[in-house]
Every structure is written in C-alpha cells, then in structure tokens.
Amino acid sequence: MSYPTKPRVLIPRAEIDDVVTRLAAEISRDYRDKNLLMLGILKGAFVFMADLVRRLDFPLEVEFIRLSSYSSGQQTQGSVKVVQGLRRNLKGRHVLIVEDIVDTGITLSFLIDYLKKKKASSVRLCALTDKVSRRRVPVEIDYKGLTVPDKFLVGYGLDFNEQYRNLPDICVLED
Numbered sequence: 001m002s003y004p005t006k007p008r009v010l011i012p013r014a015e016i017d018d019v020v021t022r023l024a025a026e027i028s029r030d031y032r033d034k035n036l037l038m039l040g041i042l043k044g045a046f047v048f049m050a051d052l053v054r055r056l057d058f059p060l061e062v063e064f065i066r067l068s069s070y071s072s073g074q075q076t077q078g079s080v081k082v083v084q085g086l087r088r089n090l091k092g093r094h095v096l097i098v099e100d101i102v103d104t105g106i107t108l109s110f111l112i113d114y115l116k117k118k119k120a121s122s123v124r125l126c127a128l129t130d131k132v133s134r135r136r137v138p139v140e141i142d143y144k145g146l147t148v149p150d151k152f153l154v155g156y157g158l159d160f161n162e163q164y165r166n167l168p169d170i171c172v173l174e175d
C-alpha cells in the first residue's frame with residue numbers, strides 16, 4: 001500500500017537524533033536527583049518520549065495524558081479537555097511535560113495550569129518542535145528542540161487523520 005499524499009522529508013532522522021541527544025543532556029543536568037515524572041501528551045509524543053527516555057540514565061517515571069482540543073482537520077480550536085487523565089498523585093513531584101509540537105500554545109497553557117492546580121512542585125515543558133509563528137497564547141518552552149515553519153508536519157509520532165505517525169523522519173505532505 002502507498003500513501004495518497006506523498007510525504008517530503010523536512011527534518012531527517014539523523015537531525016532528530018542529534019536534537020534528542022542534546023535535549024536529554026539538558027534534562028539530565030537538571031533532573032538527575034529529582035525523582036522526575038515525565039508526562040507525555042498522547043498520541044503525538046509517544047515516539048519522541050520513547051527516544052528521549054532511553055537517553056536518560058537516572059531514575060524516573062513515565063506517564064501519559066490524553067487531551068482533546070476539538071480539532072477539526074488541521075486547526076486547533078479554543079477549548080481543551082482531558083480525555084484520559086492521570087492516575088498518579090502529582091503533589092510534590094517534579095513534572096516534565098513531553099510534547100511533539102507547540103503550535104498555538106492553547107493545549108500547553110491549559111495543561112500547565114491544570115498540573116499546577118494538582119500541586120506539582122515544578123512543571124516544565126520539553127517540546128521537540130516549535131511552530132512559533134502560529135502562537136496565540138504565550139508558552140515557555142524550557143527544553144526546546146527545533147523551530148519549524150508554519151507547515152503541517154507528519155511523522156515521528158505526528159499524524160494526519162491518524163496516518164503517518166510511523167514515519168521515522170518529520171515530513172510535510174506534498175500537494
């Protein structure tokens with residue numbers, strides 16, 4: 001089977017690899033003795049999370065949360081909901097959110113507020129990509145991979161209609 005729309009490589013896997021290695025070094029420096037709780041946002045962050053945690057050589061826990069942003073097609077709308085929440089008590093924990101891409105910032109600013117209400121000791125954000133030109137709500141990215149152009153990206157966990165998550169490179173769809 002072949003894809004209806006052909007993906008064109010924007011960020012090759014070797015470059016992603018280097019970025020993940022750099023982010024892992026930054027995270028290691030800050031969290032080695034903090035009993036870190038890494039919180040991935042499903043589904044998009046699952047590939048990034050898997051690569052990132054395998055570069056960290058200290059004790060940590062992994063959790064996932066699923067959010068819905070009432071997205072229709074490629075646009076994120078204004079309102080975010082927790083679809084699959086946390087079964088873990090965050091009180092006193094150092095939480096690092098792991099996200100594939102920050103676009104408008106609506107999802108992340110919602111989640112950061114939500115986690116702070118759960119009395120985490122600290123909440124920081126690691127994002128592999130930043131579509132900074134699209135920002136509508138300010139979000140501080142503590143560990144940032146790459147700035148990306150305002151194009152719809154797929155691969156390395158990112159989907160279009162649930163397809164393409166398995167591509168090893170970050171790609172754009174050709175028309």
Ligand code: 5GP
Pocket residue numbers: 041044069076099100101102103104105106107108131151152153154158159160
């Ligand atoms: P935000 O709330 O920042 O607008 O949206 C963030 C979420 O929108 C991301 O976690 C991701 O699920 C989705 N998103 C934003 N830009 C892209 C993109 O270029 N490609 C894909 N596949 N999803 C995107």
Ligand code: MG
Pocket residue numbers: 041042043044045099100101
């Ligand atoms: Mg996402």
